[in-house]
Amino acid sequence: MSKWPEATEERARAIIAQYPNRRSAVMPLLYLAMSEEGYLTEAGMARVAELVGITPAQVLSVASFYTMYKLEPVGRYLISCCTSISCMLLGSDDVLHALEEEVGVASGEVDSEGLIGLEHAECIGACGGAPAMQVNYELIEGINPEKARQLVEWLRKARPEVVNTDEMQSLFGGRPSFDWAITEDVGAVGPYPAYEPFGTVRSSTE
Amino acid sequence: MNAPLLVTKRMVEHPTDSHTLERYKATGGYAAAKRAVSMTRDELVEAVKSSGLLGRGGAAFSAGLKWSFLAPARPAYLVVNGDESEPGTFKDRQLLERDPHQLIEGVIITAIANEVHHAFIYIRGEYPKPARRVQQAVEEAYRQGYLGQGIFNTDFDLEVIVHLGAGAYICGEETALINSLEGLRGEPRLKPPYFPAAVGLYNKPTIVNNVETLSNLPHILNDGVDAFKALGHEADTGTFLFSVSGHVEKPGNYELPHGLTWRELIFDVAGGIPNGRKLKTWIPGGASAPWFVPPDHLDLPITKDDTAKAGSMLGSGAVVVMNDSTCVVRAAERVVRFFAHESCGQCTPCREGTSWLELILRRIESGQGREVDPDLLLDVSDNISVGLAWPPKMTTICPLGPSAVSPIISIIKYFKDEVMAHIHDGRCPLIA
Numbered sequence: 281m282s283k284w285p286e287a288t289e290e291r292a293r294a295i296i297a298q299y300p301n302r303r304s305a306v307m308p309l310l311y312l313a314m315s316e317e318g319y320l321t322e323a324g325m326a327r328v329a330e331l332v333g334i335t336p337a338q339v340l341s342v343a344s345f346y347t348m349y350k351l352e353p354v355g356r357y358l359i360s361c362c363t364s365i366s367c368m369l370l371g372s373d374d375v376l377h378a379l380e381e382e383v384g385v386a387s388g389e390v391d392s393e394g395l396i397g398l399e400h401a402e403c404i405g406a407c408g409g410a411p412a413m414q415v416n417y418e419l420i421e422g423i424n425p426e427k428a429r430q431l432v433e434w435l436r437k438a439r440p441e442v443v444n445t446d447e448m449q450s451l452f453g454g455r456p457s458f459d460w461a462i463t464e465d466v467g468a469v470g471p472y473p474a475y476e477p478f479g480t481v482r483s484s485t486e
Numbered sequence: 487m488n489a490p491l492l493v494t495k496r497m498v499e500h501p502t503d504s505h506t507l508e509r510y511k512a513t514g515g516y517a518a519a520k521r522a523v524s525m526t527r528d529e530l531v532e533a534v535k536s537s538g539l540l541g542r543g544g545a546a547f548s549a550g551l552k553w554s555f556l557a558p559a560r561p562a563y564l565v566v567n568g569d570e571s572e573p574g575t576f577k578d579r580q581l582l583e584r585d586p587h588q589l590i591e592g593v594i595i596t597a598i599a600n601e602v603h604h605a606f607i608y609i610r611g612e613y614p615k616p617a618r619r620v621q622q623a624v625e626e627a628y629r630q631g632y633l634g635q636g637i638f639n640t641d642f643d644l645e646v647i648v649h650l651g652a653g654a655y656i657c658g659e660e661t662a663l664i665n666s667l668e669g670l671r672g673e674p675r676l677k678p679p680y681f682p683a684a685v686g687l688y689n690k691p692t693i694v695n696n697v698e699t700l701s702n703l704p705h706i707l708n709d710g711v712d713a714f715k716a717l718g719h720e721a722d723t724g725t726f727l728f729s730v731s732g733h734v735e736k737p738g739n740y741e742l743p744h745g746l747t748w749r750e751l752i753f754d755v756a757g758g759i760p761n762g763r764k765l766k767t768w769i770p771g772g773a774s775a776p777w778f779v780p781p782d783h784l785d786l787p788i789t790k791d792d793t794a795k796a797g798s799m800l801g802s803g804a805v806v807v808m809n810d811s812t813c814v815v816r817a818a819e820r821v822v823r824f825f826a827h828e829s830c831g832q833c834t835p836c837r838e839g840t841s842w843l844e845l846i847l848r849r850i851e852s853g854q855g856r857e858v859d860p861d862l863l864l865d866v867s868d869n870i871s872v873g874l875a876w877p878p879k880m881t882t883i884c885p886l887g888p889s890a891v892s893p894i895i896s897i898i899k900y901f902k903d904e905v906m907a908h909i910h911d912g913r914c915p916l917i918a
Contacts, residue, residue, distance in 0.1 A: 298645075298647050299647065300561075300604060300688060301668065301669075301688055303668060303669035303670075304649075304667055304668055304669050305669065306669035307649070307650065307651070307652055307666070307669065308649070308650065310652070311650070311652075332669065334669075341671055342669065342670065342671055345654065345671040345672060345673075345830075346611075346651070346652035346653050346654050346672070347652070347653035347654065348611045348612070348651075348652040348653035349652055349653075360612075363820070364573045364773075364820060364824055365573045365574065365732075365769075365773060365806055365817060365820045365821050365824070366573065366574055366731040366732050366806055368816075368817070368820045369731075369732045369733060369806070369808060369812060369817070370732070370733075401612075402571075402573070402655070402824050402827055402828065403571060403572070403573040403574070403575075403655075403773075403824065404612050405570055405571065405575065405576045405578075405579045405610070405612065405613065406576060406579075407573070407574050407575070407576050407729060407731035407732075407737070407804070407806070408576055408729060408730070408731050408737040408738045408739065409737075410731060410732075410737070414612065417611070417612055417614050418614065418615075419615070445615055455737075457576050457579070457580070457737070457738065457739070458576075458580050458584075458738055458739055459501055461497075461501040461502050461504075461584075462502050462503070464615075466618070468614065473611055473612075473614035473617065473650060474614050474618070475614055475617055475618060475621070475650060476618065476621055476622075477621065477648075481618065
C-alpha cells in the first residue's frame, strides 16, 4: 500500500506510539486518512490497516460505524445542521430548508461543484444556542434561515482557506449557549475536526 | 439565585482567561493535586465516598463507590467520558472549553486515588474547540511536571491521552466507549461483568468518570468534604449543572444546588416562557427521561429521589422546555428519531423497535395515523422495555432502546387527546 506524505506518516507514528495497544490508534488514523484525501478512500483505509496491523475490512467496520467518517466525498465545506429536539423547537427545520434551497441540494448531498455538502445532524451539544449548525465541525449558534443563506453565499464567494468558529459566529451567529469570552483565529481546513495532533489546525489570519 | 459556584466559578469570575494555566494557578489551581500526591488510596477514596459525589454523566452512581470497586490487577486505566451527546446537554462542552485545567487536576487526583498511570480523555468528535483547549492544557501540564514521569517531583507517572470520538452517541455508554478506545465499533459490551472497574479497557480494571464529576474533585479536596456536602441539598451533595434549552427566555448552563423547584428553575432562573406563551411540558433530565407537565410537577423539588418518585430522572441535567405551540407528536418523533439513528444495532428490540416507533410517529404527525397507532406504539415500546416500567426493565444490552420509549409513554399519558386529534382530523390540531 502506498504511504502518506512523510509529515503525515510521522504524525501517524506519534499517534500510534501514544497508545498501549496499536489498534487504539484506528480512530485518529482514520482522521489522518480523511485529511489526506477529504474522505476515506479504499487506499486510505488500507494504509490505516497496515499501520495498525488489522485487515482493511476491520478498518471499514470501524469507519462505517461513526457518522464523522465519510466514505464518500462531502465537499470542501461540510455543513451540518442540527435538527434534534432543542434546535427543532427553535426553528431548525426552517434553517435546514433554507440551506437546502441555497446550496441547491437535499440533506445528505453535495453540490455539483463539490464545494458544499449538506447534512442534518443529531444533537451537536449547542442546545442553549439553538438553532445551531457547523461548517467543518466549527460551530455557529443562534442561526436563522436568513443568516444561514448568507453563510452559504459567503462560503461560495470568499472560499475561506480556514473556517473559524469565532469568525462565523460573529458574522452569522446569534445568542450562544454560553459566553465565548475570547476569540481564537484557528479553524478547520476540510470536513474533519481541526485538531493539532491531526495536523488539521490552521490560523485564519496568516 | 446566588448560590455558591464550584465548577463554573472560575469562568464566571474570569471570563476572558479561565482556560489558561496562569489564571488556573493564580486561583488556587493544582493545590489539590499537590495535596493528593501525599495521600493514600484509602484516604482519597474515603474522602470522595463520604462527600456523596454522584456521577454527573446521567447514572448518578456514587463516584467513590465506583472507585472502591476497582479490581487490584494492574495496569489499570482511567477513562474520562467527554462524549456528551444526550440531546439537550451542553454542560461538559463549557467545562472542557472554559476550564480544562480543572478537569486535568481532577484526572490527576483520580489517577493517584486509583493507582492508575494511563488516563484517556475521550471527547466527542463534534467538539473540536473544546478538544483543542484540553489538548493545549494537557501539554501545559506536561511542561509543568504535573503530568508525565514523576509528577510533582514524586515517583508517580501519569500519561494523559486526548482521544477524539467520531459521532456516535452510544459511545457515552461506558463499555461502548471502552470498545471505541480499543479501536472497535462503539458497541456496548454484554454484562456481566457489570463494571469496567473489574474488566474494562484492554480487559484491565478501568475507572470511567464524566467530565463534570472529575471537575468537582479539586473542590472537594480544597474545601473539604463537609463544605461540599453543606453546599448541596440533603442526599444530593455539591452543585449540579443544569443545561436549560428550548422555549425559555434565558437558555444556558446553570450551576445550582438541588432542591429548588421546577417552577423556580424554569421561571426564575431561566426567565420563563417568552412571547407570552404558556408552558406545555418539559423533559427534566435529557432526551432519555420521561416528560413532566404543569401543574402536577411544577412544585416538585429537584432532587434525585423526588424526580425518581415522580417517574423520571435528572440524568445528565438537560432540561428541555416546550411551550404551548409545540406539537408533542413532532417533539416525540424528534427524540425517538435520535435514538433510532444512534442505535448501535446489536439488539433486535432496539434496532427494529426504535425505527418502527419513529415511522409510526411520523405517520401520525403527517395525518396518516390509524386508530390503533397509540396501542401499536405502546406494544412496540413494551417489546423494548418490558411492562413499560420506570426505571425500565431492559430487553437490551444497554439503556438506549428503553430511552426511546420515554417520549412515547409521555405523550400518550399526558397528551392522548392531541395524538388522537392528529389521527381523527388527519392533521396537526395546532396548525390553524
